């Protein structure tokens with residue numbers, strides 16, 4: 420089937436696929452969009468599918484359709500800006516992660532509620548710049564409403580498959596994801612340090628993706644698929660890509676099942692406004708730069724994300 424290259428209806432829900440998840444099997448694309456943003460092109464064309472009720476869903480492959488982008492080279496600003504331009508207010512992002520806790524086994528799933536940023540400052544991590552300064556709140560890096568819906572609805576999908584889902588509720592404490600720079604995995608000493616900080620999971624992709632989604636006022640939650648015990652567990656060989664990919668291909672069917680379930684559950688909640696609006700207008704009053712100090716060229720760029728905010732004169 421030839422796919423449309425334009426799509427003019429607003430799209431509210433998007434999935435971002437990570438390692439091992441380059442499309443969603445349960446969705447049939449109707450359009451494939453190449454979108455240029457003021458921050459460049461996204462990692463991949465964005466495909467649009469529709470539910471039987473005509474609710475559109477976007478999908479983006481974080482590392483490109485052929486996985487040729489390093490975690491540090493993912494064009495996160497373009498990815499989030501392009502989704503925002505389509506009208507997206509809810510993002511569910513998948514990620515392959517290492518486990519920093521014995522009880523989170525390879526092939527388990529987890530819905531983290533906290534993040535520790537261990538990237539090295541080499542990734543562009545904000546839409547704002549000199550001449551237009553704003554600060555997003557990020558104390559809760561994931562949308563708690565979306566976190567709750569995902570945690571509740573994925574439990575039953577995975578139970579049927581004999582796979583454990585870890586959430587803030589099952590852990591009875593924060594479920595903290597460490598985001599490191601990569602591309603090499605951690606040393607054993609680093610891995611043990613992250614455990615001492617209370618880390619539960621580790622990946623290379625949550626930052627700045629989640630931060631930019633917050634700046635763009637989009638409700639965002641990452642779903643983690645555990646693939647290995649990183650390097651802390653001395654009774655196991657430290658993680659290799661082979662282990663990650665082996666466990667991922669065994670588990671990608673569960674990711675597709677989860678996506679299918681989430682589409683069913685999120686469609687009515689997004690339509691009713693129960694999900695997706697938690698951060699609406701949150702940036703409007705978060706700007707620090709006084710009118711006279713604002714760079715007008717930058718304001719025009721900002722209007723790509725926030726049309727109607729901060730009038731030019």
Ligand SMILES: CSC[C@H]1O[C@H](OP(=O)(O)O)[C@H](O)[C@@H]1O
Pocket residue numbers: 436437438439481482490513514515516601622623624625660663
């Ligand atoms: C191939 S192992 C390391 C790689 O896997 C994860 O990718 P993603 O989060 O996109 O699923 C991790 O973050 C690293 O980028």
Ligand SMILES: Nc1ncnc2[nH]cnc12
Pocket residue numbers: 515516517518599604605621622623646647648649650658663
């Ligand atoms: N151990 C690990 N560290 C960082 N990213 C990962 N992705 C999958 N396993 C990982």
